[in-house]
Amino acid sequence: MIQSDKGADPPGTDVKCSTASRPENGLSQILRLVLQELNLFYSRDVNGLCLLYNLLHSPWLQALLKVYDCLQEFKEKQLAPASSHAQALCYEVVEILHATSSSPEIQELRQILQAPHFQALLSAHDTVAQKDFEPLLPPLPDNIPESEEAMRIVCLVKNQQPLGATIKRHEMTGDILVARIIHGGLAERSGLLYAGDKLVEVNGVSVEGLDPEQVIHILAMSRGTIMFKVVPVSDPPVNSQKMVYVRAMTEYWPQEDPTIPCMDAGLPFQKGDILQIVDQNDALWWQARKISDLGSCAGLIPSNHLLKRKQREFWWSQPYQPDTHLKSTILTSMEEEDDMKIDEKCVEADEETFESEELSEDKEEFVGYGQKFFIAGFRRSLRLCRRKSHLSQLRAGVRCASSCSSSLGAPYEEVVRYQRRPSDSHRLIVLVGPSGVGVNELRRQLIELNPNHFQSAVPHTTRSKKSYEMDGREYHYVSKETFESLMYNHRMLEYGEYKGHFYGTSVDAVRAVLEEGKVCVMDLEPQDIQVARTHELKPYIIFIKPSNMSCMKRSRKNAKIITDYFVDMKFKDEDLQEMEDLAQKMETQFGQFFDHVIINDNLQDACAQLLSAVQKAQEEPQWVPATWVSSGTES
Numbered sequence: 001m002i003q004s005d006k007g008a009d010p011p012g013t014d015v016k017c018s019t020a021s022r023p024e025n026g027l028s029q030i031l032r033l034v035l036q037e038l039n040l041f042y043s044r045d046v047n048g049l050c051l052l053y054n055l056l057h058s059p060w061l062q063a064l065l066k067v068y069d070c071l072q073e074f075k076e077k078q079l080a081p082a083s084s085h086a087q088a089l090c091y092e093v094v095e096i097l098h099a100t101s102s103s104p105e106i107q108e109l110r111q112i113l114q115a116p117h118f119q120a121l122l123s124a125h126d127t128v129a130q131k132d133f134e135p136l137l138p139p140l141p142d143n144i145p146e147s148e149e150a151m152r153i154v155c156l157v158k159n160q161q162p163l164g165a166t167i168k169r170h171e172m173t174g175d176i177l178v179a180r181i182i183h184g185g186l187a188e189r190s191g192l193l194y195a196g197d198k199l200v201e202v203n204g205v206s207v208e209g210l211d212p213e214q215v216i217h218i219l220a221m222s223r224g225t226i227m228f229k230v231v232p233v234s235d236p237p238v239n240s241q242k243m244v245y246v247r248a249m250t251e252y253w254p255q256e257d258p259t260i261p262c263m264d265a266g267l268p269f270q271k272g273d274i275l276q277i278v279d280q281n282d283a284l285w286w287q288a289r290k291i292s293d294l295g296s297c298a299g300l301i302p303s304n305h306l307l308k309r310k311q312r313e314f315w316w317s318q319p320y321q322p323d324t325h326l327k328s329t330i331l332t333s334m335e336e337e338d339d340m341k342i343d344e345k346c347v348e349a350d351e352e353t354f355e356s357e358e359l360s361e362d363k364e365e366f367v368g369y370g371q372k373f374f375i376a377g378f379r380r381s382l383r384l385c386r387r388k389s390h391l392s393q394l395r396a397g398v399r400c401a402s403s404c405s406s407s408l409g410a411p412y413e414e415v416v417r418y419q420r421r422p423s424d425s426h427r428l429i430v431l432v433g434p435s436g437v438g439v440n441e442l443r444r445q446l447i448e449l450n451p452n453h454f455q456s457a458v459p460h461t462t463r464s465k466k467s468y469e470m471d472g473r474e475y476h477y478v479s480k481e482t483f484e485s486l487m488y489n490h491r492m493l494e495y496g497e498y499k500g501h502f503y504g505t506s507v508d509a510v511r512a513v514l515e516e517g518k519v520c521v522m523d524l525e526p527q528d529i530q531v532a533r534t535h536e537l538k539p540y541i542i543f544i545k546p547s548n549m550s551c552m553k554r555s556r557k558n559a560k561i562i563t564d565y566f567v568d569m570k571f572k573d574e575d576l577q578e579m580e581d582l583a584q585k586m587e588t589q590f591g592q593f594f595d596h597v598i599i600n601d602n603l604q605d606a607c608a609q610l611l612s613a614v615q616k617a618q619e620e621p622q623w624v625p626a627t628w629v630s631s632g633t634e635s
């Protein structure tokens with residue numbers, strides 16, 4: 001019907017002319033005319049017209065046709081620069097403006113024209129307009145014999161960047177083959193070289209009979225353009241793997257690995273680095289980038305399987321040391337040292353320092369007393385009691401096992417970006433740091449900022465309740481049997497023994513805070529982090545680190561260290577040194593778990609950083625183990 005009606009176009013309207021060359025007569029114009037005509041039929045109530053009328057009137061169809069018109073118009077336009085010397089023109093204009101009497105508008109225009117980003121834009125424009133592209137590729141040799149039909153000539157311009165390919169010698173034939181093409185490197189971007197291609201010549205030099213090292217030497221000596229003659233691999237590999245992101249749970253230094261196929265192509269990484277794995281085709285060597293440097297070309301890293309094997313070999317090559325992990329080397333020796341120190345401090349303290357037994361215990365346990373208000377969960381750090389308990393021996397054993405297994409555990413942990421939804425529970429905030437660094441101080445300050453939003457978990461104890469205490473406020477008071485059952489059923493995130501009583505924080509106590517819609521903030525010993533790393537709690541681990549010795553001496557001038565004998569002592573140099581050493585060891589051994597690091601120098605700054613980190617943890621996407629997101633299983 002519309003076709004037959006086309007003949008009824010009003011005179012003077014050329015609907016058959018090119019829609020592209022005359023935009024005013026484009027498709028949307030045609031549509032307008034059709035609608036005008038349909039209008040006539042519509043008023044006569046012709047069947048089905050109403051439907052068609054609505055369809056043609058629909059805004060989306062109108063918009064679509066407009067887009068089509070624009071594209072058609074653009075397609076037929078030959079874009080040419082108005083000037084290929086825009087930058088020179090700009091200088092001229094600036095000169096003229098200088099000579100002109102100055103007004104605010106002229107000054108502003110001069111500033112805009114002279115601004116570096118504007119100059120850079122004009123320079124880029126002129127480069128494109130003049131087609132001034134460097135470097136120029138040399139012409140292909142024209143005397144290629146017919147017998148070399150299966151060959152490919154590849155010219156690459158090196159431009160001070162590595163080629164991004166490795167070579168090897170075929171064990172049987174002795175041929176020099178391209179072993180792998182590095183993602184993002186020059187060779188890959190050219191799309192002309194593939195793993196498996198056989199090298200015949202490099203810059204006109206035959207590689208027959210040469211060692212890979214000799215070929216590499218020729219390549220290294222080459223500047224500018226390199227010409228390869230290759231026999232292409234019959235079946236070029238296709239990388240159809242999806243990108244995987246992992247957290248490095250160990251460190252890797254290619255320079256120290258004699259087994260890496262090409263040391264220069266290796267990607268060094270440290271514990272905790274997030275890596276984007278772009279190629280897992282090789283069972284032994286993967287290709288990866290650091291997410292902090294995604295623009296760079298990929299590097300070689302050992303595959304999961306290979307790195308595990310390396311870890312095992314390294315482990316067995318070490319002389320037997322019964323206590324090589326953090327807790328035993330540092331804390332066991334600290335246990336003895338501390339006992340000595342505490343004795344010294346005890347001798348140093350005068351008698352007036354000792355108060356009545358009950359008051360002393362309160363003071364010892366609750367740092368929160370004497371503050372603006374009482375905050376549950378602020379019994380003094382368990383770190384002191386852990387050092388002196390028989391439980392610590394047991395825990396040391398458990399920790400040794402877990403520490404050993406973690407050093408031999410999966411070297412990469414698959415991670416994904418996780419953004420907490422408003423309906424999800426808050427992530428548990430865990431503060432970790434060497435004793436005395438200010439973990440409790442920062443935790444308390446954070447909670448005091450907004451006690452309705454931030455809260456500690458109420459710990460459990462086996463000691464009896466005092467007259468002024470309330471069950472569930474200072475502690476959950478439980479029997480020794482109940483405590484042990486929680487412990488052995490892995491319901492305690494941390495625990496310790498002090499003066500014959502057990503103390504600890506349970507998963508349920510944390511859950512209770514989270515279920516109230518609050519953010520639970522707790523401190524943990526680094527070796528307890530693994531226990532808290534579950535799908536349910538999704539802990540965000542913040543490492544509180546001491547600053548350097550001179551800064552610490554200044555900032556801790558009036559601070560008090562809390563000792564086992566509840567004598568608040570000033571920090572001595574050796575306390576600060578011990579803190580620094582311990583922080584370093586914690587970072588070396590557990591750095592892979594730290595989501596954020598805060599240097600606690602100026603307390604106010606550190607507290608502001610803590611608040612910002614905690615908000616980011618709850619509101620912004622973060623890397624978390626893939627198992628926390630993809631399934632309901634705990635890891």
Ligand SMILES: Nc1ncnc2c1ncn2[C@@H]1O[C@H](COP(=O)(O)OP(=O)(O)OP(=O)(O)O)[C@@H](O)[C@H]1O
Nearest residue numbers: 381435436437438439440441555559560601602603
């Ligand atoms: N940035 C800082 N500047 C000055 N003093 C600080 C700073 N951070 C903490 N302090 C003080 O240092 C002392 C020890 O801090 P805190 O009790 O928080 O340490 P901790 O890391 O919890 O160690 P522990 O668990 O062994 O008690 C406290 O007196 C605290 O007020």
